[in-house]
Amino acid sequence: MIPWTDRSGRFSPFKLAILVALLLPGLYIGIGLATGTLGAKPIEVATHEIGLWTIRFLMITLAVTPLRVIAGWRRLIHVRRMLGVATFCYALIHLSLYVADQKFNLGRVASEIAVRFYLTIGFAGLVGLAMLAATSTDGAIRKLGKKWTLLHKAVYVIAMLGLAHFFIQSKIDVSEATVMAGIFVLLMAYRLAKRVKLKLTPGALTVIAVGIAALTAGLEVVWYASATGVDPARILQANLDFSFMVRPTWWVLGTGLAVVLVALVKGIDWSRLKRAPLEAAS
Amino acid sequence: MLIKNPKGWEIPESAATSESAYLNRRQLMKGAAAGTILAAAGPVLGGVAQAATEDDPSAHLYPVKQNLRYRLDRDLTPEKINSTYNNFYEFGSHKEIWRAAQRLPVRPWTVRIDGMVENEMEIGIDDLLAKMPLEERLYRHRCVEAWSMTIPWSGFELSHLIKMVQPLGSAKYVEFRTFVDKSFASGQRQFWYPWPYVEGLTMEEAMNEMTFMVTGTYGHPALPQHGAPIRIAVPWKYGFKSAKSIVSITFTDKRPKTFWEELQDAEYGFWANVNPAFDHPRWTQKTERVLGTDKRVPTLIYNGYGEFVADLYKDMPQDRALFI
Known part of the structure; x- marks a missing residue:
């Protein structure tokens, strides 16, 4: 199936727009590599950038189902496969760049993957993504039936492997990894709420947003306290200081509140709003 | 066919300086615009290096004689x-800190030398430069992040400064501190890190001939991103041991707790x-x-400097602690 047509074979501007958006970061990084604007260690920079987009795309893929429910954007399902396959492609490019940076010394690449725990789990995540991408065709979905749904639940484990890989590879500052982890927990919270049959009203979503933002701050403190010598009290305190950066907890809160906004907009009865002025005039 | 296997100490032909160029090196360097080193700096940085250092009161001191x-x-x-790929956490935790680092005010600059010494002093950088024998040394620099560069440092052997201040017999370590001022060093707004940047050496390491105080690079005063106006170069250790933009040097009997050791x-x-x-x-x-x-x-x-420094550690256990 061509990525910019819908199931009936008609051209879909929506799908084309998503496809282009998925290609843009890779293109941008590729141009940087080709024109030599990525600094003294360009392949390493490209590896990190592509890796960052891999985890971002993975989170966007995982956002499809909650957004369909909360915002009622049913059409999102039509791009979920494309998002997932793009995540796999970026992960594959990420590894390929690492291999290129190791001068294509496959023996060393293999031994590094075996020896370094963060590379081992990163590689395991990539193998998982390959498995999901390989079973993402219509034929495979039909053939696997109920097993397909079960198999593709592996994406949650893969996301956790990817996040752990992100955290462990960070030198000292884990801010970006924390933002991604917070968003992952937020997306999991929506699923949990649905499972326990909690109605996702704007009020409930606000409670989730605030709760997960607080949890993110807690997660960050636990990381710094266990993996570094940074004073955890200062990390907590840093959340009230905006002079250097907007800290992870606020990014996660902002994401959660954006979802609340979406739910509020969805809740507005537009037909009544449009009718109101007419009624006033008559 | 003649196959030549160069010895470890031999430099490649391309790096060798012809005798005539060597004998005329001052003239060559003073014709800076035409000089090979500045040409290698390229148009982008050539401008930066000049802008950053031409007003520097120590500019006339460079270039200095190379110690062969x-x-x-x-x-x-x-x-x-070398000037666009640097670690300098005071200005951010990425490698492109060189732009932010241009805000570093390199004058007035004083260095405090205190602790277990006969002659405690607080000395202006230009007074210090006047007292020290400046020379140029070509050193390798190996970062703990598995990259390396080679740099023509200008400066003086730390041992000269140590002899000037006369440490007491009880001094066992030397501690170096970098400035703290978040008004221009944006990275220091990350108040959760243990500023200031602290590094340290044993007295024996500090007195070793390789330990070099750097005040210039590439034949001109050091650039802010390299730790102007004074930093240290300890080329047999990973790069983070070489503290930048030093404001105090303290002689002590306690092993300093370094910035990265703390983290x-x-x-x-x-x-x-x-x-x-x-x-790693x-x-x-x-x-x-x-x-x-x-x-x-x-x-x-x-880092290839074993002949100069391996003896410092011959009585210590050759285990992970010595090399991490």
Whole structure:
């Protein structure tokens, strides 16, 4: 199936727009590599950038189902496969760049993957993504039936492997990894709420947003306290200081509140709003 | 066919200076615009280096005579690369801090020398420069992140300064501190890090002939991103041991708790001697990427300076602690 047509074979501007958006970061990084604007260690920079987009795309893929429910954007399902396959492609490019940076010394690449725990789990995540991408065709979905749904639940484990890989590879500052982890927990919270049959009203979503933002701050403190010598009290305190950066907890809160906004907009009865002025005039 | 295997100390032909060029080096350097080093800096950085250092009151001191005792086994890294790829957490935790670092005010600058010394002093950088014998040395610089560069440092041997201040017999360590001022050093707004940047050496390490106080690079005053106006270069240890923009040097009988030791002592310890046999937890230290080339070369124990420094550690256990 061509990525910019819908199931009936008609051209879909929506799908084309998503496809282009998925290609843009890779293109941008590729141009940087080709024109030599990525600094003294360009392949390493490209590896990190592509890796960052891999985890971002993975989170966007995982956002499809909650957004369909909360915002009622049913059409999102039509791009979920494309998002997932793009995540796999970026992960594959990420590894390929690492291999290129190791001068294509496959023996060393293999031994590094075996020896370094963060590379081992990163590689395991990539193998998982390959498995999901390989079973993402219509034929495979039909053939696997109920097993397909079960198999593709592996994406949650893969996301956790990817996040752990992100955290462990960070030198000292884990801010970006924390933002991604917070968003992952937020997306999991929506699923949990649905499972326990909690109605996702704007009020409930606000409670989730605030709760997960607080949890993110807690997660960050636990990381710094266990993996570094940074004073955890200062990390907590840093959340009230905006002079250097907007800290992870606020990014996660902002994401959660954006979802609340979406739910509020969805809740507005537009037909009544449009009718109101007419009624006033008559 | 003649196949020549160069010895470790031999420099490649391309890096060798012809005798006539060597004898005329001052003239060559003073014709800066035409000089090979500044040409290598390229148009982008050429401008930056000039703008950053032409008003510097010590500009007339450079270039200084090169000490030929310290030779390289590889080409010098172009200045453009060395000056746009730096770790300097005071200005951010990425490698492109060189722009932010231009805000560093390098004058007035005083260095406090205190602790267990006969002659405690607080000395202006230009007074200090006037008292010290300046020379140029070509050193390798091996970062713990498995990359390396080669740099023409200008400055003086730390031992000269130590002799001037006369430490007491009880002094066992030397501690170096970097400035603290978040008004221009944006990275220091991350108040959760243990500022100031602290580094330290034993007295024996500090007195070693390789330990060099750097005040200039590439034949001009040091650039802010390299730790102007005064930093240290300890070339047999990983780069983070070489503190930048130093404001105090303290002689003490207690081993300093260094910035990185405080943050992650299992990855960036006090000794941090280069050794390819001991990996960083997250990457191999067996090889290094040579910046400015596409080469990855084997890393040498003590970064190739074993003949000068290995004796410092001969009575210590040769274990991980010594090399992390």
